[in-house]
Amino acid sequence: MILTLHLLALVLYGLATALTLAPFVGLRAPPRLLTIALPCAGAALHVVAVSQLTLVGVAPALSMLALCLVLLQLATERLVRGSAVGFFTGPLAAGLVGLALLIGLAPGAEPSAGRNVWLILHVALSVMGLALLALAFIAAALYLLQFRELKARRFGQVFQLFPPLERLDHLNRVALVAGFPALTLGVLLALGYAARFAGGLHVGKAQIVWGLFTWVVLGWATWVRVVRHWGGRRAAFASIAGFSAVLLVYLALKLAQPGAERFL
């Protein structure tokens, strides 16, 4: 059931992505309703699938991250009044669901009620934080592309389909300012969970050092936005630097300590 629901969600995300990208290959833009309805249907199936998972391990985390991305994509449809965010979130969500399926998804044993609340909060906040940071990265990338086109006075598909600069800048700010505290809280909950239920923190020195490094980079990107009032291109580059740090550190740690049993 979990696999079937994930597969159906994957197909719907894939279809939505193909429709969203159609204008870039010279095809007619699909009706906006369709580009919203397909990921909506996919997300509905995905929610049912995720609710049956135990949120432990890489595959469930990837699946949940994909779901959060799609939900954020649908939320931003209203904020930026366009489906341009879907150019990135669509393929990313489809890829993450595909990866989760490859790694293997299966229902697991439920932890006790007290542990469950900690775990759900930790996973939900961490994954939502990561998804928001990904959204900030996407908004920054869209901003830089649209900025480049506008400066170069090119009026092609990017100009036509991407949202206005100031809306992307606003989206980047909102996602970064919400994403950083969410991720921080998620990590703090993980520490609390480990101390209370797992008899201490079982992580290597490298994970602590690189985790802190990532947190500092993200904190800096948020600080310059909020305190120094950076905007436009500088803020976009800062967001990209922050999310790139998250990705690179994650990949480096997973390569150093491979294993599908834990997300970090």
Add this chain to the structure above:
Amino acid sequence: MGIKVLGVNHRTAPLEVRERFAHGAHEVPGALARVMAAGASGGVLLSTCNRTEFYLVADEERVTPVVWDLLGERLPGGTAAREYGYIARDRDAVRHLYRVSSGLDSMILGESQIQGQVRDAWEASRAQAGPVLHRLFQTALHVGARVRTETALGSGTASAASAAVAVAGKIFGDLAGRTALILGAGDMAELAATCLSDEGVQVSLVANRTHERARVIAERLGARALTLDEAWPHFATADIVLCSTAAPHAVVTWDRVGAVIGGRRGRPLCILDLAVPRDVDPAIAQIENVFLYDIDDLQTVAAQASVRRREEIPAAERIVEEETDVFWAWYGGLGVVPVIKEFRARMEALRAAEVERAMRHLGHLAPQDRARVEQLSQALLNKFLHQPTVALKAAAERGSGYGLLEALRRLFGL
């Protein structure tokens, strides 16, 4: 003599060249006078941001070098204007003007501004146009009106002014509450300012070389009037600057606004330069958050909105073709009657002279016989002239009499 159009347009010349060829209203009589002095019997100069075209009734060999020289003088380094130009003759020239006035030849397909520009060109050249071009321009306006009412070629908002709104919208998103500064008080500036105002942009300042003209426009837009020199500090606060002055060179230069824009602390500034020649020094676009667009850019954006209009092209072309036939029939018939009259008079004079000469040797003939000879010569002349006269009139009605007339004039020295 025939109808000719010589010129350059947005397809044959880049903006840098077109802006050099652009003639202000005060330059038109002088330019036409030079061409008329070369032997043209009528002339109209149509000069817009997209085209500079001389419509002439003239011998091509005599006026063509004058027109290219006249335009070439405006190019640097001895570049030949002919490299950017084109010539259309007779029926093609008529069709060309009809396509221009109906918006078929515009960069923004079906744009309506050209109709007013054709009218203005005709008005400005009224003294030199002559009867044929008067008729041609009068009918061109009629063709433009027909195309706009009978087809959907002018539907939608594919104008440079609406493109200005679209471009500003891609920078700011919602335009409501943004502030705009207008430089120049021409029709184009007012049109674009009105479009921005309709989107909620607060047009707060109108600056012009002459304060009085700025005041008139400012009152209409609910803004404050300034002189150009007073406008530069406002580059620090305005979100959108719309330039459309009639200045012959850039007025918004680095020296005047570079430092002021630097004080914006990265806030985007959208500068829409609708003027030809351009009002804004292109170097201004190098400032990080300045987005500068000229008329070519805006017309490119607007052109994208004209996809639907393309479906109306066949219907519009049919109207142009019909009206070209009508004009050409009129033009062909225009010279037929006097030429036929002259031709017949010349033949009649010959006949009378020959009959009189013959009669001097036929003095023995009775009056009835003399009358019969006279009658015979008259009948022969009528028979000889009947077919050419009928053919000429028929060709004139079909709109193809011009060539026959020319042949007749040359053959019989009319």
